[in-house]
Amino acid sequence: MTPNSPILTVEDLRVGFPTPRGTVEAVRGISFAIGRNKVGIVGESGSGKSMTGRAILKLLPGGATSAVKSMKLGDTDLAELSENEMLGIRGKRISMILQDPKYSLNPVMRVGHQIAEAFRVHHRASKAEAEERALEMLAAVRIREPRRVFSLYPHEVSGGMGQRIMIAMMLIPEPELIIADEPTSALDVTVRLQVLAILDDLVSTRGIGLMFISHDLNLVSSFCDEVLIMYAGRIVERCPAAELHQAKHPYTRGLLASLPRLEDGHKRLRVLERDPSWRDEPIPAEA
Amino acid sequence: MTVQSFERSAPLRSWLLAEAPESGFQAWSQSFYLAWLRLAGNPLAVLGVIVLLAVGLVALMAPWIATHSPFEQVLAERLQRPSAAHWLGTDELGRDVFSRIVYGARTTLYIVGLVAVIVGPIGLCIGATAGYLGGWVEALLMRITDIFLSFPSLILALAFVSALGPSLDNAIIAIALSSWPGIARLARAETLTIRSSDYVDAVRVMGASTPRIIFKHVMPMCLPSVVVRVTLSMASVALTAAGLGFLGLGAQPPTPEWGAMLSTARQYLLEHWYLAAMPGLAILTVSLAFNLFGDGLRDMLNPRS
Amino acid sequence: MSSLTDLAPPRPVRSRRPRWVLPALRGSFSIALTLLGLLALTFFIGRVLPFDPIAAVVGEKADASVYETVRAKLGLDQPLYVQFGLFLRDMLSGNFGRAIFTGNAVADDLRHVIPATVELATVAIIIGCGFGIPLGVAAAVYRGRPIDHAVRLLSLVGHSVPIFWLGLMGLIIFYAWLGWVGGSGRVDIFYLDAVPRRTGMLLVDSLLAGDWDVFVSAFRHIILPALLLGYSSMAYISRMTRSFMLDQLGQEYVTTARVKGLSRRRVVWGHAFRNVLVQLATIVAISYGGLLEGAVLTETVFAWPGFGQYLTTALMIGDMNAVLACTLIVGLVFICLNLITDLLYRFLDPRTR
Numbered sequence: 001m002t003p004n005s006p007i008l009t010v011e012d013l014r015v016g017f018p019t020p021r022g023t024v025e026a027v028r029g030i031s032f033a034i035g036r037n038k039v040g041i042v043g044e045s046g047s048g049k050s051m052t053g054r055a056i057l058k059l060l061p062g063g064a065t066s067a068v069k070s071m072k073l074g075d076t077d078l079a080e081l082s083e084n085e086m087l088g089i090r091g092k093r094i095s096m097i098l099q100d101p102k103y104s105l106n107p108v109m110r111v112g113h114q115i116a117e118a119f120r121v122h123h124r125a126s127k128a129e130a131e132e133r134a135l136e137m138l139a140a141v142r143i144r145e146p147r148r149v150f151s152l153y154p155h156e157v158s159g160g161m162g163q164r165i166m167i168a169m170m171l172i173p174e175p176e177l178i179i180a181d182e183p184t185s186a187l188d189v190t191v192r193l194q195v196l197a198i199l200d201d202l203v204s205t206r207g208i209g210l211m212f213i214s215h216d217l218n219l220v221s222s223f224c225d226e227v228l229i230m231y232a233g234r235i236v237e238r239c240p241a242a243e244l245h246q247a248k249h250p251y252t253r254g255l256l257a258s259l260p261r262l263e264d265g266h267k268r269l270r271v272l273e274r275d276p277s278w279r280d281e282p283i284p285a286e287a
Numbered sequence: 288m289t290v291q292s293f294e295r296s297a298p299l300r301s302w303l304l305a306e307a308p309e310s311g312f313q314a315w316s317q318s319f320y321l322a323w324l325r326l327a328g329n330p331l332a333v334l335g336v337i338v339l340l341a342v343g344l345v346a347l348m349a350p351w352i353a354t355h356s357p358f359e360q361v362l363a364e365r366l367q368r369p370s371a372a373h374w375l376g377t378d379e380l381g382r383d384v385f386s387r388i389v390y391g392a393r394t395t396l397y398i399v400g401l402v403a404v405i406v407g408p409i410g411l412c413i414g415a416t417a418g419y420l421g422g423w424v425e426a427l428l429m430r431i432t433d434i435f436l437s438f439p440s441l442i443l444a445l446a447f448v449s450a451l452g453p454s455l456d457n458a459i460i461a462i463a464l465s466s467w468p469g470i471a472r473l474a475r476a477e478t479l480t481i482r483s484s485d486y487v488d489a490v491r492v493m494g495a496s497t498p499r500i501i502f503k504h505v506m507p508m509c510l511p512s513v514v515v516r517v518t519l520s521m522a523s524v525a526l527t528a529a530g531l532g533f534l535g536l537g538a539q540p541p542t543p544e545w546g547a548m549l550s551t552a553r554q555y556l557l558e559h560w561y562l563a564a565m566p567g568l569a570i571l572t573v574s575l576a577f578n579l580f581g582d583g584l585r586d587m588l589n590p591r592s
Numbered sequence: 593m594s595s596l597t598d599l600a601p602p603r604p605v606r607s608r609r610p611r612w613v614l615p616a617l618r619g620s621f622s623i624a625l626t627l628l629g630l631l632a633l634t635f636f637i638g639r640v641l642p643f644d645p646i647a648a649v650v651g652e653k654a655d656a657s658v659y660e661t662v663r664a665k666l667g668l669d670q671p672l673y674v675q676f677g678l679f680l681r682d683m684l685s686g687n688f689g690r691a692i693f694t695g696n697a698v699a700d701d702l703r704h705v706i707p708a709t710v711e712l713a714t715v716a717i718i719i720g721c722g723f724g725i726p727l728g729v730a731a732a733v734y735r736g737r738p739i740d741h742a743v744r745l746l747s748l749v750g751h752s753v754p755i756f757w758l759g760l761m762g763l764i765i766f767y768a769w770l771g772w773v774g775g776s777g778r779v780d781i782f783y784l785d786a787v788p789r790r791t792g793m794l795l796v797d798s799l800l801a802g803d804w805d806v807f808v809s810a811f812r813h814i815i816l817p818a819l820l821l822g823y824s825s826m827a828y829i830s831r832m833t834r835s836f837m838l839d840q841l842g843q844e845y846v847t848t849a850r851v852k853g854l855s856r857r858r859v860v861w862g863h864a865f866r867n868v869l870v871q872l873a874t875i876v877a878i879s880y881g882g883l884l885e886g887a888v889l890t891e892t893v894f895a896w897p898g899f900g901q902y903l904t905t906a907l908m909i910g911d912m913n914a915v916l917a918c919t920l921i922v923g924l925v926f927i928c929l930n931l932i933t934d935l936l937y938r939f940l941d942p943r944t945r
Contacts, residue, residue, distance in 0.1 A: 020324065021304055059850055062735075091853030098851075103844040108866050108942055118852045153942045169852070434630050437926040439885030442903065446915075449907040522752055529754050530889055534904065549757055553893075560764045567757030574752035582748075 006033040007177050007209040008056070008094075012069040015051045015060065026051045027066075028233035034177065038203065038210040040220035040241070043230035049213045052230075053179040057094060058086050073177070092122040095170035096179040097199075100186035101162025105154035111162075112138070112150030115169045122173045137168035141198050160191035164198060171202055177209040185214070196223055217255055229255070232279045251278050322587045332583020338576035346392040353386035357543045366559055375565050379551060384562065387543040388569055394544045395573060398459055398528045398537075399521050405463045406470055407517045413467070414474025415506045419482050419497070429475065432468035440465040441527050448536040455538040458531050462524055473516050477509040511588040519581035522574040529570045545570050619934070623927050630923045631683075634916055635676055683920065689913035693905055698917045701902060706921070707792025708778060709891070709898035712818055713883045715795075719822030720829050721876060727826075728833025732841060733860055743830055750827025755820055755886050759893035762816050774813035776895035783809050817894045821886045825879040832875045833868065840864040870940045874933040881929050884922065 015027040027048040032039070043049040055066045056078065071078040073093060081089065098104035106114055115137060116130035125133070131150070138146035141164040154162060163183060170178060183199070184192040200223070203210045214220050220227055221244045229237040229252050237249040247253055254272040308314040326332055345352055354374065361381035369376045375384040417428040435443065440462075447461030481487060482505065490504055531537040532546025540547065545566040552562035670678070682689065688698035731743035766773045774780065778794055787794070787801040794810040840846065841864055849859045888900035895901075899918070906914035 020321070021306075057851060059847060087853050087855060089853070090851055096851045098844055098848055100844065104848045106845040106849070106863050106867070108940075109863070117854070121853050155943050166848075169848075173853075430626070430629065433626055434633060437626065437630065437923050439882060439888075441885045441888060442922065445888070445904065445907050449910065526752075526754050530756065533754075533756050533889065534892065534908075536908070546754070549754075549760065553760060556760060556764060557768055560761075560768075563757065563760045563764075567754055567761065570754045570757065571749075571752055574754070575748065578748055578752050 006035045007074065008211075009033040009070070009072045010056070010068065011071070013052065013055055013066065013071070014068065015048065015055050015064060015066045017064050023065075026064075026233055027055065030230070030233075030235045032228055032235065032238070034209045034211055036207050036209055037225040038200075038212055038223065039226045039228065040212040040214060040224035041228045041230060042214055042217050042220050044215060046232075047230040048233040049215075049230050050181055053096060053181050053211065053213055056179065057090055057096060058083070059090075059096075088122075091118060091170075091173045091175065093175050094177045094179065095173070095175040096181060097163075097166050097170050097183045099182040101154065101157075101159060101166050102186070104166060105162060107154055110151050110153060111157065111165045112152075115165065115172055118169045119172045133172060134168070137172045138165070140171075140202065141165070141168045143168075159187050160195055163187060163195050167195070167199060167202070171206075171208075174206070175208065177211065178203065179211045179213070181213045182215070183212075184219070185216070192219075218259060234283065236278065236283055249278075249283070250275060326583050326587040329583045329586060331579050332586070335576045335579025335581075335583060338572060339580060342392055342573055342576065343396065345389055346396045349389050349393055353383075353389040355383035355386045357382060357387040357390040358541050359383075366555065366562075368559075369561060376559070376561055378548070378562060379555060384548075384565060387548060388545070388565055391543040391545045391548065391566065391569065392573075394455070394538050394542060395525055395528060395570075398455070398462070399524050399573075399577075401459050402463045402466060402524050403517050403521055405459075406466045406520070407513065410467045410470025411474045411506055411509060411513050414471035414476075415478045415501055415509055417471070418475035418478025419501050419505055421482075425475070428471070432471050435465065435468040436472070438465075440469075440523070441530055444527055444531060445534070445536065448531060453536040453539060455542065455544075458528060458537040461531070462527050465527075466520055466524060469520065470513060470516060474506075474509045474513055477512055478505055481505055481508050515581055515585045515588060518577060518584055522577035522581065525570060525574045525577065619931060623931065626927060627920070627923055631680070631916070631920060632676065634919045635679060636672070679916070683916075688917035691906070691914040692911040693909050693914075698914050701914070702899075702917060702921065704792065705897060705899045705902045708896060709884075709887050709900060711793040711795060712814060712821065712887060712890075712896065712898060713880060715814055715818040716821035716883055716886075717825060717876065717880050719818060720825030720879060723822070724826040724829030725833050725872070728830040729837055729860065729865065731830065731834040732837030733856075735838065740834075743834065747827040747831045750823050751831075753824075755824055756889040756893050758823075759817065759820055759890055762820060763893070766816060772812075773816045774809060776813075778810060778813050778896060779806065780809045780813075813894075817890045817896060821883055821890055824886050825883060828879050828882070829872075829875060833872060836868040836871050837864060840867050843867075870937055873936040873940065877929045877933045877936075881926050884925070 010033070011031045012029050013027055013031070014025060014029055016023045016025045018024075026046075030048075030052065041049045041052065051060065051064075054060050055068070056071065058066075058078070058081075060066055068079050073089065076089075078086075078089065105111060112131065112134050115134040116127070119125060119130045119133050120127075123130075135146045135150060138149060143149050143161060143164055149157065149161070149165075154165075157165065163186075167183075180199070184195055187195060196219075199210075202208070210224075212220060212224050221241045224241050227237075227239060227241050227244055228235050229247075229249065231251050237247050237252045239247060244252075245256065247256065251272075251274075254270075258270045258272050260269055302313065303317055303320040305313070305317075308317055359382060361377070363381065364373075364377050365379055365381040367373060367377045373383050373385065375388065378384055378387070413428060417425040438446075443465035444458070444461040447464050448457055451457040451461065487500065487504060490500055495504075528537055529544075529546030529549070532544045532548075533550045535547065535550060537546060538544040548566040549563055552559070552566070555562055686699060688702070690696070691698045691701055694701055727743045727746075731740040734740055763775070767775050783806045786806050787797045787803050790797050790800055795807065795814065798804075798806040798810055837860075841860075843864075846859060846864055849863045854862070884900065887896075887898060888904055890896065891898045891901040892904065899921070902914070903918040903922075905911075906918060
């Protein structure tokens with residue numbers, strides 16, 4: 001794979017849920033590509049951004065249905081793989097960092113063993129080897145005293161450390177792509193930047209693609225290379241992070257305008273006014 | 288349904304399913320309708336309701352459904368196999384088994400109904416009061432329920448009936464005495480989560496007296512769980528009643544009672560096994576129906592995705 | 593920079609006393625209090641009853657002097673609280689008095705009947721767990737599919753069926769018609785005292801004595817009542833297992849495990865089930881206690897000379913010595929079970945340490 005070819009290309013992804021009122025489509029035909037860069041997907045609750053991440057890994061909650069024209073990881077079309085074959089993709093080629101380490105780590109298992117397990121699933125290694133690797137990863141995410149932390153239980157670590165453990169766990173099998181689903185939303189503001197710095201470092205040095213899902217436009221625009229804005233299940237804007245202030249779609253402009261800024265002289269915060277046409281009207285700058 | 292009636296009901300249905308209710312009444316009706324849909328979509332629960340209604344009907348219409356009197360002994364015709372004259376055969380005293388089972392439904396439903404009516408309100412009151420007042424009242428009441436709960440309910444009922452003397456009414460008292468602690472505990476647990484809510488604080492600040500708070504605000508919140516638990520416990524009450532009857536401690540002869548019928552059938556088991564089969568199936572049916580209905584109620588009142 | 597946020601706050605230095613001592617003391621005190629309350633309740637109810645224990649000993653037609661002698665002998669002329677005190681003293685020294693309906697010392701009777709029930713209950717709980725836990729897990733994992741419905745139906749019927757009726761039907765079908773199992777009692781009559789009594793549990797004793805025939809006979813007699821009791825505990829265990837597993841399978845860490853690429857079996861058993869173990873231990877303990885209730889009826893149907901039958905007879909006759917002793921045993925059993933589950937909870941769940 002050449003350094004510039006995309007790692008993941010998704011074409012026309014749709015995800016739906018059955019409800020008593022009929023099928024609700026959470027994702028309504030989105031297409032995008034991720035290379036060895038950091039792509040941010042920004043949207044509000046209900047925009048379908050989390051479902052996108054889960055649909056790629058085929059980990060949608062029960063009852064949900066998904067359809068896609070093609071979902072290519074390198075040369076493999078994920079859409080055509082069986083559940084068994086997906087076991088070889090998850091962790092090994094695509095990983096996902098979940099939001100809150102309080103809930104996303106197994107409470108009755110020591111964190112070190114959870115990391116080692118992630119390694120042993122995809123590589124033949126003895127228990128001792130896997131433990132060594134886990135300790136290396138703990139050091140790589142800048143945890144001091146890796147040996148002591150290895151034997152801790154999830155409830156004994158702080159939020160920032162827990163998320164770093166999650167990162168270690170997801171990076172240890174050396175995937176090609178990482179999906180980060182709101183990785184810093186559950187963390188204290190002071191800790192966020194540290195965790196992001198670690199993630200940034202690891203992802204760049206190892207050439208891993210990153211799909212960063214968040215509701216925080218500021219965070220994404222400063223952290224990622226490219227930004228995709230989702231609204232009501234569709235991508236309404238895509239642009240490089242540096243050019244975000246030149247965004248064209250009224251939703252994006254509304255979001256940008258409602259971000260409070262210290263330098264602003266306005267007496268009232270601007271509130272985003274939704275236009276119902278954004279739901280279904282064809283998107284002006286669609287690739 | 289004709290096309291016209293369907294069209295007439297469509298606006299009602301869309302009112303009930305609207306996304307944003309515009310009045311308290313509409314919101315309340317919507318949650319009721321959705322709960323009803325959940326119940327109706329649960330075929331087993333519906334089956335339970337139907338069976339219970341059927342059993343109730345049988346008990347009510349017993350004199351018209353039974354083919355013979357349940358007390359009439361015709362010793363010349365004892366222990367006969369099922370036939371056209373006696374649909375389920377006759378027992379050891381020549382009484383028609385079918386009629387005894389039909390009348391037995393009355394006995395069982397009488398016991399179950401009375402116990403539910405006693406245990407539900409009393410357990411709810413005691414539990415809610417204990418949970419809300421806290422302090423030594425709660426400690427004392429919970430210690431008492433602990434003592435009761437440290438016995439299996441059948442043994443407790445057995446003890447009470449032995450003490451009071453075997454009879455139908457004593458059996459009811461005994462079963463009620465052994466069932467109320469479970470309800471009280473549940474009500475207390477629910478109250479504990481409610482008592483620190485903001486709306487309870489608000490009502491207290493407004494000057495509501497303690498009894499008013501407990502009765503008007505706390506107890507209604509406990510009601511769904513208590514109703515579900517009482518319904519489910521009716522199944523085990525039916526079983527306990529039958530068990531007491533089996534041990535000879537429930538309704539006394541000649542009152543037809545399914546458990547007692549099983550006890551006498553035991554002596555004739557080898558030759559006349561059908562005498563034992565039918566009363567047991569009747570008990571099973573009633574208990575199963577209560578369980579199905581109770582499960583359905585639970586899903587209906589506390590939906591989980 | 594990261595040092596402040598790295599570590600969880602350090603633990604304050606504690607005294608040398610281990611952490612479980614205080615809770616254990618508190619627990620024991622609480623147990624003793626509950627037991628005392630239990631005994632007091634039973635004692636005073638017994639004395640208040642319209643039932644006359646003296647008449648039970650001397651018969652209806654004894655004359656006054658005999659009546660009075662027996663009354664003094666039984667200590668019934670003393671004030672109530674003195675009687676209770678004497679009773680407690682006797683109980684603590686293991687003297688439970690004499691049972692009216694057997695004529696033996698109650699302590700001796702208990703020594704015979706308790707192992708019989710323990711044997712039955714233990715086999716039953718093994719069956720209940722052996723079937724209940726895997727079925728509950730399967731029902732949760734394959735939720736909504738046929739196996740889920742089948743397990744739930746099976747569990748529902750188990751909750752609803754009168755166990756004594758099932759015992760009768762079982763006896764007819766498997767004993768009278770098919771001859772696959774033994775009939776009433778613990779063992780065929782000619783094996784009654786064939787093996788020396790070591791534990792009181794025939795399966796164990798016959799194995800210890802190397803007597804295969806007795807073992808087979810004991811097995812054939814225990815299997816049907818144990819299956820029945822096992823079925824009723826299986827109903828409860830499978831339903832609770834399913835409920836717990838459903839809870840766990842909806843948790844985020846299960847998603848994490850799947851994201852790691854673990855096989856479904858590993859996710860279910862290695863992750864979700866490990867979180868269920870603690871609650872399951874409690875359920876099994878409760879179930880074991882609940883078997884006592886089932887034992888009362890089952891032992892009657894199968895003429896099993898166990899604790900349930902003993903208690904029932906004592907209650908129906910009004911033999912206060914036996915009833916009080918049995919009450920103590922039942923109370924102790926449940927309280928012990930509570931204590932065990934509490935300890936297991938602390939031991940198995942790292943969050944409570």
